[in-house]
Amino acid sequence: MKCHRLDELISLLQPAWRQEPDLNLMQFLQKMADEAGFTQPLTELTDDVLIYHLKLRGTDKTEQIPGLKKDYEEDFKTALLRARGVIKD
Template identity: 65%
Template structure:
């Protein structure tokens, strides 16, 4: 894992962990994995699962994932013109 991903994970994890300080680190990670719907072994849990779950944990059910929202076009015509390189 790269340093920036470690920093991002810690930055996202810190405020959520402060809400439940009685949990140790493994309990918190296990809880987050369960909330995210992860069913595998914890040692195979990727940082991506934790990062995206923490980013989306307190958002509405219908909200888009931040990485996808920036590329979303509400208008089909604009999306086609942008995909063809006609507009920026």
């Protein structure tokens, strides 16, 4: 794991875990995995799953994912033309 990812994970994990002080770390990680719909063993839980779940936890289910929002186009034709380089920003 890269240092910046570790820092990001800790900064997201700390406030969320403080809201549930009665859980130990493994219980809290299991709870995050369950909330994220992760069904594999906890040993296979990746930092990506934790980071994205903690970032999006508590947001509206219909809200756009922040990383995808920047690439959003209203209609398919414009998106296709922009992707092919016909339309430039």
